[in-house]
Amino acid sequence: MVGAFVSRPFTLDRLEAMHRMFAGRAWVRHDVDVSLEAALAMARWENDREIHATYYLMSSSPFYSWPDACEAGAIMLGLGHRLGYHWDVREPWPAYITPSSDTLVSFHCPPAQYLWRDFRAFQSAYAPCWRGAYYADSRGRFAHGDPEDHRGDWPVQVNLHCEWWMQPKWLDDFRVTPELYEQFFREPMEATA
Numbered sequence: 001m002v003g004a005f006v007s008r009p010f011t012l013d014r015l016e017a018m019h020r021m022f023a024g025r026a027w028v029r030h031d032v033d034v035s036l037e038a039a040l041a042m043a044r045w046e047n048d049r050e051i052h053a054t055y056y057l058m059s060s061s062p063f064y065s066w067p068d069a070c071e072a073g074a075i076m077l078g079l080g081h082r083l084g085y086h087w088d089v090r091e092p093w094p095a096y097i098t099p100s101s102d103t104l105v106s107f108h109c110p111p112a113q114y115l116w117r118d119f120r121a122f123q124s125a126y127a128p129c130w131r132g133a134y135y136a137d138s139r140g141r142f143a144h145g146d147p148e149d150h151r152g153d154w155p156v157q158v159n160l161h162c163e164w165w166m167q168p169k170w171l172d173d174f175r176v177t178p179e180l181y182e183q184f185f186r187e188p189m190e191a192t193a
Contacts, residue, residue: 010164025154028053034063036072038166047079056086056106109186130157140164
């Protein structure tokens, strides 16, 4: 299914080539929307290649529990990765996460007013410095340009969602209904086909 809507397939060979291209010139992050298994596979794969990324875990994901995310996060930290919080702004800020200037936050499906600005309470993955230097495969495709085609200034930020690379049949694996997809990703499921 993924190959139907991406110009280049999401393969581990491609991922390895991208990481070689990014070496020292890109900040790689992963919003863990769906699959802790895919995120752990990516974390181990990157660690085996001495690549360190930032993984943003979500307390309100309908696909995994927060206690399971905390266990996965401990493994990711042990592999040398950084952790942040992936916040769906439609949900209240969880009381068990204390924001501070060291707290790393990415927004799930961010509304425009959350983009390219600084926040006093935490470090945003959408800080002003990344405006025009941000790539994401959020819907299984690089909708705003492919980082492999980047010809501008470096560094850039690349947000890779682990499920597209490590578990490409996740829609089937998780038995994602069109209603759940639309509620979680705020677009019709057909937009990925």
